[in-house]
Amino acid sequence: MPPLHPNSSPPNESASRAQLIQGLLFVRGSIHTVAKQKTVCLPTPTTHLQFAMATRIRPSSKRCAVIGGSGFLGRHLVEKLLDKGYTVSVFDIRQSYELPGVTFHQGDLCDKQALLTALQDVSLVFHCASPAPASDDKALFQRVNIQGTQTVLQACTEAGVQKVVLTSSASVVFEGTDIKDGREDLPYAKKPIDYYTETKIEQEKLVLKACDKEKGLLTVAIRPHGIFGPRDPQLVPILVDTARRGKMKFIIGDGSNLVDFTFVDNVVHGHILAAESLRPESPICGKAYHITNDEPVRFWDFMADILVGLGYAAPRYHLPYTLVYGLALLLWLLSLLLRPLVAFKPTFTPMRVALAGTHHFYSCSRAKQDMGYKPVISLKDGIRRTVESYPHLRHGA
Ligand SMILES: NC(=O)C1=CN([C@@H]2O[C@H](COP(=O)(O)OP(=O)(O)OC[C@H]3O[C@@H](n4cnc5c(N)ncnc54)[C@H](OP(=O)(O)O)[C@@H]3O)[C@@H](O)[C@H]2O)C=CC1
Numbered sequence: 001m002p003p004l005h006p007n008s009s010p011p012n013e014s015a016s017r018a019q020l021i022q023g024l025l026f027v028r029g030s031i032h033t034v035a036k037q038k039t040v041c042l043p044t045p046t047t048h049l050q051f052a053m054a055t056r057i058r059p060s061s062k063r064c065a066v067i068g069g070s071g072f073l074g075r076h077l078v079e080k081l082l083d084k085g086y087t088v089s090v091f092d093i094r095q096s097y098e099l100p101g102v103t104f105h106q107g108d109l110c111d112k113q114a115l116l117t118a119l120q121d122v123s124l125v126f127h128c129a130s131p132a133p134a135s136d137d138k139a140l141f142q143r144v145n146i147q148g149t150q151t152v153l154q155a156c157t158e159a160g161v162q163k164v165v166l167t168s169s170a171s172v173v174f175e176g177t178d179i180k181d182g183r184e185d186l187p188y189a190k191k192p193i194d195y196y197t198e199t200k201i202e203q204e205k206l207v208l209k210a211c212d213k214e215k216g217l218l219t220v221a222i223r224p225h226g227i228f229g230p231r232d233p234q235l236v237p238i239l240v241d242t243a244r245r246g247k248m249k250f251i252i253g254d255g256s257n258l259v260d261f262t263f264v265d266n267v268v269h270g271h272i273l274a275a276e277s278l279r280p281e282s283p284i285c286g287k288a289y290h291i292t293n294d295e296p297v298r299f300w301d302f303m304a305d306i307l308v309g310l311g312y313a314a315p316r317y318h319l320p321y322t323l324v325y326g327l328a329l330l331l332w333l334l335s336l337l338l339r340p341l342v343a344f345k346p347t348f349t350p351m352r353v354a355l356a357g358t359h360h361f362y363s364c365s366r367a368k369q370d371m372g373y374k375p376v377i378s379l380k381d382g383i384r385r386t387v388e389s390y391p392h393l394r395h396g397a
Pocket residue numbers: 067068069070071072073074091092093094107108109110127128129130131132144148167168169170200223224225226227228233
């Protein structure tokens with residue numbers, strides 16, 4: 001439910017606690033309490049009941065910003081935050097929807113002034129903006145994921161933001177070889193497979209390094225893997241497009257490789273748990289956390305479930321992994337060489353082939369232990385909800 005007074009400036013959590021104590025002590029008259037270097041005037045309660053009511057109708061102390069809030073994950077996160085009584089500022093390069101309780105700020109995250117406007121009176125920032133992984137624009141990835149994240153951190157410091165939750169990616173440790181039950185202490189990929197991964201590594205390092213209890217900025221990174229769900233712009237649409245072009249007949253490798261696909265609600269749950277656990281004394285400060293469905297699945301079974309659910313045939317014929325990977329590499333090089341003359345984007349990029357033909361699943365036991373994480377939606381339910389949400393992508397639609 002959207003908060004009652006979305007535009008008022010709320011006190012922070014400790015100020016709310018102070019209000020409660022003062023209320024219980026029957027303090028009369030106007031109380032002034034300092035919250036985030038601001039003087040907050042409280043109402044004039046006379047009884048416990050009146051005080052309780054007064055505090056209940058006051059705006060929520062949960063005021064946050066979601067950078068990248070127009071995107072797939074960002075919008076799901078915004079919706080959940082609203083449900084939980086947060087007031088949300090969305091900062092994104094585009095505005096894709098309108099919702100009561102959400103203030104939109106359209107801008108580029110490399111623009112500090114624009115960010116500062118969106119971060120006014122915000123104590124918690126979720127940073128989940130990134131160029132699409134399918135892009136091969138190296139300069140864009142460097143500008144947005146590296147320089148842009150530096151700008152976000154500077155703006156957060158200047159605006160007095162206290163907590164930053166970054167959406168990183170489990171791919172930061174993926175080099176194209178098998179990862180089974182990978183933990184967060186795996187080293188970052190030395191030879192990242194693409195520019196997306198390369199810049200997500202730098203981005204995560206920047207955010208975790210910025211965690212500074214003395215300066216009052218706490219940071220944490222969430223590493224989801226293979227997010228899927230309603231409104232996802234890449235996994236299901238790319239899969240269906242490939243199937244419609246008759247190219248989803250083949251299984252790359254023997255088809256036994258296990259991977260993580262994570263339903264978007266679980267990723268959102270992990271983000272909010274992280275934000276709410278992030279306190280100076282918490283073990284999560286400055287650390288990265290895998291957030292998955294905790295149900296590794298065969299890559300090709302998952303693809304088949306989505307395809308069959310939407311009325312397409314499941315892939316059946318096997319192709320050797322090394323052959324397909326070699327071809328994908330060749331095609332990618334060709335696309336680079338021919339770029340000035342013809343623009344073509346191969347469907348089977350080296351990254352996609354690597355993801356389709358290797359094991360890559362991660363342990364989320366650190367998130368379970370440190371923040372009480374547990375997936376809220378099972379893989380089966382996630383797949384059902386996803387399939388139901390794409391009637392327009394059904395075979396024959
Ligand atoms: N989807 C997945 O499977 C996984 C995603 N992640 C991470 O999760 C996060 C969210 O991903 P997802 O929701 O899938 O991606 P989306 O592309 O749907 O969302 C990202 C949003 O950020 C916006 N954006 C891009 N550049 C800028 C910029 N310079 N300034 C402001 N906003 C910008 C995008 O706008 P526009 O669309 O116009 O570019 C988009 O609205 C990303 O950080 C991604 O790396 C991690 C693991 C897995």
